[in-house]
Amino acid sequence: MTSIYRSPEGRDHPVVKGTYALYTRPIQEFISILAEWIDEGTPGGYVYGPYRHGKSTAVNEFIKVRLAAKCAGPLPLFTFSYDKHDRFSEHDFLSDLLTASKHNFTEGRSCRVKTERLTNFYATCARNAGGNRVLLVVDEAQRMHGPEYHVLCNLQNRLDVLGYKLTVISVGSHQVAYQHGAFLNVDDLYLAARFFVNGAQFRGIIGAIELEEVLKGYDVDSEWPAGSGTSYTKYFFPKAFEAGFRLSASAAELWSIFEEMGPANPKHGLQVPMQHIARTVEALIRKFSDDGICEPEINRDDLVKAVERTGYRVFMKAVWYSPSTPRTRGGSPA
């Protein structure tokens, strides 16, 4: 009996390297909402959700491929993970935007030149795609404040003059949703009206059925090596998989453990972060992956231990004490 997880050939597996992503129902909903906003021609919107729920994975891994299929017509899309500096600098912000857009020339002497460069670049991309819309998705947007949005506002205005539309989607933790109120308080109503017109929540996994769908991702909707037709579960449990072993069969039991270990009375129902599910599954694979056994003996205690090691209990306590949605603060309805 040998552990495939630790075998030399298994070292490059995405699960071992932690470089895989599963298309979940929350991501599907997130992309559907974005597609709706874009088709409506909204100048901006925001998506908020607790940490570790898979927002960044959705932005980096799925948005480009899946959104293009859902939107009517081609859409140039740029993603930008905002990196907060000690002091805001328009120069740095524009350079970061240019870098994120993969522009060849990111440096410049003046902000005007950089803004023009970015405007022309977005306009040309839209023109080359055969439309007049450009989408900018800003991840970690909870760190952005008025000055950053002012820069984006200028960019949007310049593109408007040229006849192109820029949609800015701010994706971040729940603090993003507070920006709306913050802009109203400091008379930046026009920023709120532009970038916070639409809002939506990025939720976690709710219920055993959704969890089963996620685990089916390991069982069926995954493949490695590419083109081999071998799912992740089949790769790590070859004989057991042939004998009918599936991770998704443990979904109900796993969900009950998440419920037990989670907050006693969650405000909006239990939402399990995707990261804890993934780390639990990875722990199980790490422990039980074997090319010899026909039926891995994974009992409830093993599942509890695996969940416990992900720090689920501590994390959920922290989330429990933090304000989860803007509704509770009397903000605009999401």
Place this chain on the structure above:
Amino acid sequence: MIALPKKAVRPYESLLFLTWRFLSLNRPELSAFSASVNLSLYDSLHLDLICGRAGARSIELTSLRRLLGLTKLQLRQGTLDWSTLRKQVLFDFRYCLQCLEYGYHAAIFQLSTIKTCPEHHSELATGCPNCGRCTSTIMTRDFSADAFTCRRCGKVMVDLGVLIDPPAISFGAEVRIIANWYRWASDLPRSESHLLADSKDERQDVHSGEWAALELVGGRRAPDSVGLDRKALVGGSVRYVRCGIRTTSESRRSIGGQSHSRAEREMRGFFLYGLYTRHIEKQIPQTRKLIRVLLQDRGNRWASSINGVKLETIIHAFAVFLFRYTLEGWGGLRDGYRGKHALASSQTRFVEAFHLKNSRCLHPCEQGDLHCSEAERDWLFDHFVMEGLRGLFEEATSRAREMAKTGCYFLVDLSQWESRALPYTLGKFNAKSELEFWSVSFASDQELYRSDLQEMSLPISLPVIFRKERLSVEINA
């Protein structure tokens, strides 16, 4: 990635304009741009994108071509050939206002021979429409400034929207015809030699004489919009010489023949002179007899000898006499009458006389845009010597004809002759892989000279047997 509208290069759009569009949309720093196109900072600041050069050097434009997403054909169509068109290229940005509305500019707009837009027939303009400030086509220090905005008054010449989404053009056929004609003429293999005009500002002159000649000898008429100076060719003649064998570029490089020294070349020139003199003396049988009469210095006998002789024969004989008198440096008639060895003994004086100040014979080593091996130079030297001799004999014939009209013959040193016509020597390889030379004689202002040329222009094959070496001329290398 860069801001660059895809599939937006219109036919024959200039590289200059495309680069300006790129710079205007992307506003790169000089250093970043230089790195992107693999050029030094110096070259980037001296870029001549009309001819694809930096300063006086030609540069590799592959990186720029790739950056702009151009095909090799588009790059070729967007530039002008420096080696053949440099005297016609203007360095102030010239444009057609109507074309500019479409964000279009063709490289041929920079040619001084093109006065009007071939498509819209409006006069090509230079300078800002508002303040008149000219924009140089050479890159300058204010590199990062928008090229489409006047640096004095701020007038925007091309809208940003047009740069981002250049509209398709329905015109371009005329531009294509002209550009193709120039490309054909530029590619025509040839060697050129000509005297430089005494002009302080060479760029102001339209040296299109050779282009008119190309049009004539190549058999392809230039489009009407091309303002070629054809006047110089009125009454002129075109002759051709066929010689040499074309070789491959490898064999051309490996020619091992050593170059002749100056003294050897002069010997060779003198030898050719002997051959040519014998040829012209034998052209008309009575010539030698008449020359002998003249050399005996018996004036009355000359008058009696020419009685009953055809006028053409007299003119020819006296022309040969004047020709030898000049080139052999005779102090008087007696110098010419020295028996069999007269010619050999006068070699030194021949050499002196041969280097005429205004000779039509241009030594390929000294002047001209020739790119050839040393051995080829020697071979070309033969050709140029023959050209010079033939030109001088034409002048001698012209003088003799003038004297025959008045009936008063006198000795005149033709070395004082000033060439009013610029000689052009052009050549191309024919279907038999032989090199054909055309010697194009441009008529001077003098009616007399013009009429002489008309009468004398014969499609001759020079009597000199050129060395049958594997030689050819590298053109536009």
